[in-house]
Every structure is written in structure tokens, then in C-alpha cells.
Amino acid sequence: MRGIADYEFIRPLGSGNHGQYFLARRPARLPVEAAEVAVKVLAAESTEVAFRRATRELRAFAAVRSPYLVAPYDAGQQDGIFYYSTEYLPGGSLAVPAAPLDRPAALRAVAHAARAVAALHAAGVVHRDVKPGNVLLHEGGARLSDLGLAHVFAEGVTITGMGALDSVEYVDPALLLGERPQPSHDVWSLGVLLHRVVAGTGIYGTLPEGDGLLVLRRVVSMPPKLSAELPEALAALVRECLAPAADRPAAPALADRVDRFAEGAS
Amino acid sequence: MRQPDRNAPFEAVLLVPGAADAPTEVAPRNEPTRLLVEGVHCANGHFNDPAVPYCQLCGISMAQRTHVTVLGPRPPLGVLLVDDGATFRLDADYVVGREPHRDPAVAHGARPLRIAGPASGVSRQHLRMTLAGWTVRAVDLGSANGTVVEPPGDPHPWRLQPGVPVEIRPGTRLVFGLRWLRYESHRNP
Numbered sequence: 001m002r003g004i005a006d007y008e009f010i011r012p013l014g015s016g017n018h019g020q021y022f023l024a025r026r027p028a029r030l031p032v033e034a035a036e037v038a039v040k041v042l043a044a045e046s047t048e049v050a051f052r053r054a055t056r057e058l059r060a061f062a063a064v065r066s067p068y069l070v071a072p073y074d075a076g077q078q079d080g081i082f083y084y085s086t087e088y089l090p091g092g093s094l095a096v097p098a099a100p101l102d103r104p105a106a107l108r109a110v111a112h113a114a115r116a117v118a119a120l121h122a123a124g125v126v127h128r129d130v131k132p133g134n135v136l137l138h139e140g141g142a143r144l145s146d147l148g149l150a151h152v153f154a155e156g157v158t159i160t161g162m163g164a165l166d167s168v169e170y171v172d173p174a175l176l177l178g179e180r181p182q183p184s185h186d187v188w189s190l191g192v193l194l195h196r197v198v199a200g201t202g203i204y205g206t207l208p209e210g211d212g213l214l215v216l217r218r219v220v221s222m223p224p225k226l227s228a229e230l231p232e233a234l235a236a237l238v239r240e241c242l243a244p245a246a247d248r249p250a251a252p253a254l255a256d257r258v259d260r261f262a263e264g265a266s
Numbered sequence: 267m268r269q270p271d272r273n274a275p276f277e278a279v280l281l282v283p284g285a286a287d288a289p290t291e292v293a294p295r296n297e298p299t300r301l302l303v304e305g306v307h308c309a310n311g312h313f314n315d316p317a318v319p320y321c322q323l324c325g326i327s328m329a330q331r332t333h334v335t336v337l338g339p340r341p342p343l344g345v346l347l348v349d350d351g352a353t354f355r356l357d358a359d360y361v362v363g364r365e366p367h368r369d370p371a372v373a374h375g376a377r378p379l380r381i382a383g384p385a386s387g388v389s390r391q392h393l394r395m396t397l398a399g400w401t402v403r404a405v406d407l408g409s410a411n412g413t414v415v416e417p418p419g420d421p422h423p424w425r426l427q428p429g430v431p432v433e434i435r436p437g438t439r440l441v442f443g444l445r446w447l448r449y450e451s452h453r454n455p
Contacts, residue, residue, distance in 0.1 A: 001269055005276040020267060031282055043267055045382075055279045062281040076278030079270040084281070177451070178342030178355045216347065220450070 005078045007039050007085065014096070014133075019043050023088060030073055030085070037073060038088040040146070046082035058084055061147045066119035068112045070136055070145035086145060091137030094197060098137070106197040107262035109135055109142035113193065114255035116144035117186045121251055126181040130189035131170040132196060169202045173220050174245070184245035190254060191241020192224075198234055199227035203242070234261060300339035300357070303399055313338045315400040343402055344436060344451025346379070346395060353450075354379055356395070356402060362447065363392040369407070387411040387443025395449075396431060402449055404440055405431040414441040 001020070003009045006027040013021040019042040026037050044050070055075045062072045075084035092098035094109055101109070113135045120127050127147060134146045168176070172188035175181060195203050203224035208214045224242055226235050237257055240249055249257070305313045308321035308328055316335050320327055342357040354360060359376035361369040366378035369391040376396075381388050389409035396403045406413040406426040413426040418437030426432060426440075434440070436451035 001267065003272065004270050005278060031280075041267070045380075051277075058281055059279075062283070065283070072281040074278055074280055074282070076276055078272075078276035079274040081268065081270045176345065176353060178345050178357065180342075180355075180357075216351065216353070 001041065004039065004041055004081060004083050005076050007037075007083070009039065010036065013038060024085070032073055032087075034087060036088050037085045039083055039085045042082045044082070046077045046080050051077050051082060054082060054084075057147060060123070060125055061120070064119050064123045064125060066116055068116035068141075068143055069119060070143045089136040089138045089143060091139070093137060094132035094135040094142070094193070096133070101137075101197075103198065104262050107194075107258055109137060110190065110194050110197055111255050111258040111262055112142040113144045114190050114251050114258055117183075117190060118251035118255055121183045121186070126183055127186050127189075128175075128181050129167060130186050130193060131167045132193060133167075135193070168215050168219050169204055169207060171219070176216065176220055182245065183251070184248050187241050187248045187251060187254060190251070191238045191248075194234070194241070194258060195226060195230065195238045198231075199229040201227050201229070203227075203238075237261075301397075302337045303340040304335040305338050305340075305400070306335055307338075313341055317400070340397070340400075343397060343400065344449060346447050347450050348379070348381070348447045349445055350383060356397065356449075356451070359397060360395045361391055361393075361407075362395065362442070363390050363407075363409075364388050365390040369394070381445055385443065385445065388445055389442075392442045393426070393440065398431075398433075401433045402451075403431040403433050405429065409442065411443055415439075416441065 001009060001022065003024065006029065007024040009022040009024050011023050013023050015021065019040050022039045022041065024037055024039045026032065026035055030037070058072055058075050070089065071087045073085045073087065077083070090098065094106065113130060117127055117130060125147070127144065129146060130144070134144060135142050136145050170189045170192045172185040175185045192203055203226060204218055204222055205225065207218060226238055230238065240247070241254065304316060306316050306328065307313055308324065308326050310321065310324050310326060312321050312323040314321055314328065318328065342355050344356050345353040346356060346360060347353050359371065360379040361371055361376050362379045362381065364381055364385050366372065366380055369376070369378070371394060372378050376394065389407070389411070391407045392409040393407055393413050394405050396405065404413065404415070404426060406428045408428040414423050415426060415432070415434065416423045416439040417435060423441070434449055436449055439446050439448045
């Protein structure tokens, strides 16, 4: 893809579970300073109703001011294809960092993601899609990107099948089984994220690659198991995030505790 | 992925703070109204189908509970898992097909579940999944190629009779054309 609307793409940045990202030149009409922006193009067909809902959700996201959230710039559609643009962070993501991360830096990134989630929750927004690929890195830490918008384009959808289903292992199984999105679901995802950056593995062991349905079944049917690599204090915190919804820590408290680990580890 | 026609007109909405756009209207989300059903609460307060012996959320035995049913909002009955890996929450009816939004049921609250990608043998409105009390039903909408029901552990698949809703159990696979979906749930025995 060479571009969309008045964005000219420079190169692809990768694909998520419901679209593709590109690095693009900033169109003159955007009132921001950066020369380059990130553009996400969604795979789902855009309709008038979906477009209105998507821009409404993005506006709600954009209204949350936090230094830990990626700043959205613009949303639009052309020829039935929906896109939105955000600031571009060159440090890669927790999934594919541009430079290797040490443990304190990785923990700091998780803490920043938790602060971003806290800011969203305070504004009544549930993120729904906290995973390594959405924690974008920059020199001072990390910012959380990409509000899950899949449900906007296919009403009632809890996860979409496009892409590698890479995010399933971060999703609270209760959500997969039909619960409405709640803040506690984001805390579960942050717990799995914390486990991933410290232990290097997920909470379901090694999941079969390329077979989304098997992964889904495993996640829904298997109780999570924490890695023995995890220091006990961190394991205890992860366990709290995976506890029954009412017993999970709130995002701000979680951020503080992860920050303390980051300081202790550095 | 499809390429946009770059010559087509586009519309864009600025999300930058301070942009001259209208403020975010807090429009109500298009959530289905939750139907009330008869159910019982387990010792931990989870609302259950009166027919189940164990709480379907926490697994606690329901045997000790006095089986006085109460009316409560129906929780989601599980999900529909489509062969491309997408899952859809069963808290509303769904019309499944290549152009499901054209079905009149969609105007009355059913959700369109569009089968994207290769859809050989899939009709525009192929089948409808409906919730009835604590059960899930499938009805073929007079599709050209029909709908095959494969109950879990049953080697004998059978065809839905067009227009006749049939209750399906969790784990049942419904095959339509070259595509399929499965009803997954931790609820219901």
C-alpha cells in the first residue's frame, strides 16, 4: 500500500491483529510538529455507522491526556477503508524493541503502560488490547497505543481472527467467554505483560504457532501457570493481577508497585 | 489487504487536542438491552441457569441452594467462534451471511455477523443464531446450500430444516458452504 487519504507511506511498520501500520509523511493540514507519523489502516470494511463509532471511541481516547498514551492525530476513511494516525515512536515496541531492553527498562515500560491504563480507566475507557506490540518505546520509557477498535467494525466481536491471534494470551479468558469489557480485564493483561517481560514466556507455556483455534481453546480451558523464572515477589504481583476480578489491584497501584521493582532491579 | 482508490474522496476527523472539532458527544453505546431470565444465584452470587448442578462461573455446587428462581439480567451465554478465529459475544442474536445487515432482524436488534473472505456456498443471509432463555438456537434462513449441524462427539452430522429453530449445545459446529462456526460456552451442561 502506497498511501491513504493525503498520507504518503514511507514504509510498513508491521501488522496488528486487525490492520497494518505504516510510517508516513505528515500531511500539511495536520497541526503537529513531527515530520513523520504512524498510520494504522484497518482490515475491516468501513461503513458510515462504524466510522462514526470508531471516531467517537478515538475521540474519547484522544480526550484522555496522559504522557503515557500515544497521541492520536487524525482518523478518516477513503474508499471504504478506515485509518487513523498517531505520533510515531521510533523505539519499537515491547514485542519488537528497536534495541535490546534490560530488565529495569522493560519493567519501567510495563509501569508506564499501567499508568496509561490508569488514565484511561479514570476517564471511563477500557483499553481492551494491552499487549507487548502496543507498548511503544521511546527514550524516556513507553507509551501505550492502539485502543482495541475491533468491536466497532464487527459488533459483538471479542477478538478478531485476522493476523496471528498474538494478543489472545493477554486477554482475560472471561472476556473471551463473553463478559463485557471491564477495567479489571486490562489489569489481567498487564499482569500477563509483566510476566512476559520478566520471565520471557507467557502464562500458558509455549502456544502452538499458527493455529489460532488451538491457542484459543488452550487459553480458555487451561488455568494460567506462572514461570519458575519469576522472582517470588514479582510472581505474587502477577498472581494478584490474575485473581478474581474484584481482588485485582487497580491500575495506579499496580504501576507504583512495578515502578518499585524497576528501581530495585536497576 | 485491499488498496484504497487514492482518487476517491476522503473524510478525516482531527483528534489533536484543541482541534476545532465538535466536542466528544457522549452518545450511549449501542448495547443490547439485557433480557430478564429466571435463574438462581450460587453462594458466590453468580447468576446461573437453574438447570445446572454447578455454578458455571466458579464451579461451586448448586446443590445446597434453595432453588427459588429470581429474575435477573441474562449474562452472555458464551461466544460464537468463526473459523477465521473471530469470536462474537452471545449477548444478542446474530444473522450470519455474506450480507447479514440486510436481514430485517438486524433492524430489530440482531447483530450482523458478516462472513468475510472466501465465502463459497455461503448465502447472503444464511443462518440466524438466537438466544432463548438460557439456550442458543440456530435457524437456517432458507440458504441455497443449507446448514449442517455437527454436535460434539456425534459422528452423524445432520441438516437444519430451513426456518425451523433448533437448540444447539456448546461445542456444536455449524457448517455453511465452505465455512463454519462453533458455539463455545462454559455455561450450560
